[in-house]
Amino acid sequence: MLDGGTGRPVLFVHGGPNAATTWTGLAGRLAGFRCLAVDRPGCGLSEPLKYDGLDIGRAMVDVQTAVLDSLGFDRVDLVGSSFGGACVLWLAQAQPDRVGRIVLEGAPAIEGMRLAMNLRTLAIGPLGRFIARRRASRGMLRMTFRQIGHGALIRRGWPEGADLGWGLAMMNDTDTMRHEVDLIQHVATWRGFRHGLLFDPAGLARIAAPTRWLWGERDPFSRVEQGRRWAASMSAGTFESFADAGHLPWLDHPAVHAARIAAFLGAEVPAPA
Template sequence: MTDGVFRFESFDLDVVRGRLSREDQQIHVEPRALALLCHLVKNRDRVVTKAELLDTVWRGRFVTEAALTTALRTARRAVGDDGAQQRLIRTLQRRGYQFVAPMTPVPATAPAGSDPVVSVPGPAVRSRASGADREVIRFCRARDGTRIAYAVTGDGPPLIRTANWLTRIDVERTVAMWSHWFDGLTRDRQLIRYDERGSGLSDWTSPGTSPEDWIADLDAVVDAMNLDRFPLIGVSQGGAVALAYAALRPERVSRLILTGAYARGRLVRAADDNERDAAAVDLDVARLGWLTQDRSFLRFFASQFQADAAPERWDEFVALQRETTSAEHGVRFLEALARIDVSALAHRVRCPTLIIHSREDQRVPVTEARQLASAIPDNRLVLLESRNHLLTASEPAWAVFLHHINTFLAGLATSD
C-alpha cells in the first residue's frame, strides 16, 4: 500500500490530502465518497470487502449498506464511471470492490500517513468545472440571523427551486432519486436551491417550521443572489412555500411551477373521520420511524415518494433522510407539514403557473392539484401517467415532465 498522488486517465488523486482534481481543477466530492475512493486506490492491488469499507470510511459507526451504495455511486460519478461500465471501480460479486484503472504514482508533497481530509473553504464550499457541472455552495443569513446554505448549478437564466422535504445540497445530486433532476433542470439554465433552516448545511439551531420561516429562508437566498425577477419551482412541500412566496412577492416571481404540490397538509385536507384517522396513522408511522430510526417504518415512508421504484431506492432515500437532520427536527417538520395551509393565498398568485402532478400519486392525491388549478387564476394543469410522487428517470412521464417545463419557461422570452 503506497501513499501519495496517483494519476489515472485525466484525474489526479492525492490520497494524503484527500484531493481529487482534473486538469488542475479541484473536484469537490462528498467526504465519505472521497475517503472510499482513496481507500480503494491505496489498496488497488487487492479486493476490498464491504465490511472493510464500512469500518474504514464510517469508522465503526453503524450505517446500512445503502449508505455504502450511495458513497460508491458518488465516487464513481466523480471520476466519470458508473455501475454499468465499471471502468475504474469494479464490483466483484460477494467479494467486494477493486480499483482497476491503470495509474501512475506521482510524489506527494504532504506528510505521509495522515488521513484524507476535505477542507471547507468559505464562503464557497463546492466548485465544479463548467456547464451543467458548474456548482458552488455558499451561505447567507435570513433576517433573524439564521445561516442558510444555497447551491448554484449550471449556467444561463436562473430557476429557483424552493426547499422541500429534508434536502442536503452537498450530496443531493449524487442520489439516484434526484440526480436526473439536475441534468434536466440545469440544461441551458442556472438552478438555485437551498437547505431550509433545521436541515442539511443550514443552521439547525433555528429549526422554525412555519411558512413565514420558510419564506424568510427563500428571501435570504434571493437577496444573496441579487435577483430582481425569476421563475420559481416548488416540489412537494416546496410547492406550498413557492405558492405563498409568489402570492406575497408578486414583483419577484415571473413564472411558477408546482409539481407534486399541495396547499393543504394531510391533516388539514382530511374531509371526514376516515381521512383524519388515516392522516393521523400516517403521521404516527413516520414519527415513530424517526424517533426510533426503525428502518421498516422509514422505508414505508420512503415508498410513498417513489411507489414504483426498486426497494434499494427506498433504502437510499432513508439513508439520505438520516443525513439531513436530527430525529427531533425531523418529527417537527413532519408535524408542521401535516398542518400547513396556504390555500387562502392561491387566488393572489398573479404570474403564469404550471401545475404538474402524477395521476396516481401515492403521497399527495391528484385532487390537490385540481384544487390548486381551481384557485390560481392563470394556470395550466398537466396530469402525468405515473404513480410516483417524485418521478424516476426511466419512466416515460419524466420526458413529458421536462418537455412541459422547458416549453413553459421558454415563454419567458416572449411574455416577460
C-alpha cells in the same frame, strides 16, 4: 445550496423529509438554466428553525428572500414540491415582483391536503422521534416511497447508485429527520394537518404568476380532481397529470418533466426517448 448551470435562474425548494439533492436528476437535465436548489431550514446541512410561535409562511418567505438577496437576483422562476410548493406559493403571494413563473411538482402543502401514512406515523410524538433516530436502510427508503405513490418506480429497482447513496447519507449522516419530525409534529397530528398552518387555498386566486401544476396520479396527499380545482382557481394556472407517478412525480419520469419545465420556462431540452 446546490448551484449549477448557466442561464435564466430557477430556485428549487424541496418538500420533506428531504434535501436539495432530490432535485439533481431533474435539474441536471435543464440546459439553459442556472438551477439553484436550496436546503430548507433544518434539512441537509442547513440550520433548523424553532417553530413554536413562528409564522411558518412568513419565515419561509424570509428564507427564500435571503437566498435571492445573497445571490443578487431580483426575480427568479420557482420549482416547488410538497411543503416546498407551499413555500414558493407563499413567496409568490407576498412578493410577486420577485417571481417569474412557478412549477409545482406534486401536491403542494395546501390547506385541505391529506396526510399520507409515512407522515402520519411521524406525527405521533414518541413514535416519530423514535423513527427519526433509527438508521435508515434501502428497504426503509423503498417502503417510504411506496407509501407516497412510487410503487412503479420501486418495482424498477429504485433506489440504487447515487440516489441510494445520497438518500442514506441524508437520513443517517445529517439531522434532517430529527428536524423534519419537529416540523411535522408542529403542523400535524396523526389525524391530519392542523388548521391554518399550510398555504391557504384562497391565496391561489391572488397569485398572478403563470403556474404549471405537474401531478402524479398516485399522489396520496390529494386527488387529481383537487389539483385541477386548485390550478383552475389561479388566473394563470395550467395542470397536467401523469399515470403511475407519485408525490414526487419527476422521479418517475425525469426526462418528461425536464422537457415540460423547460418548455414552460421558455427553453428547450431534447425530447425524451
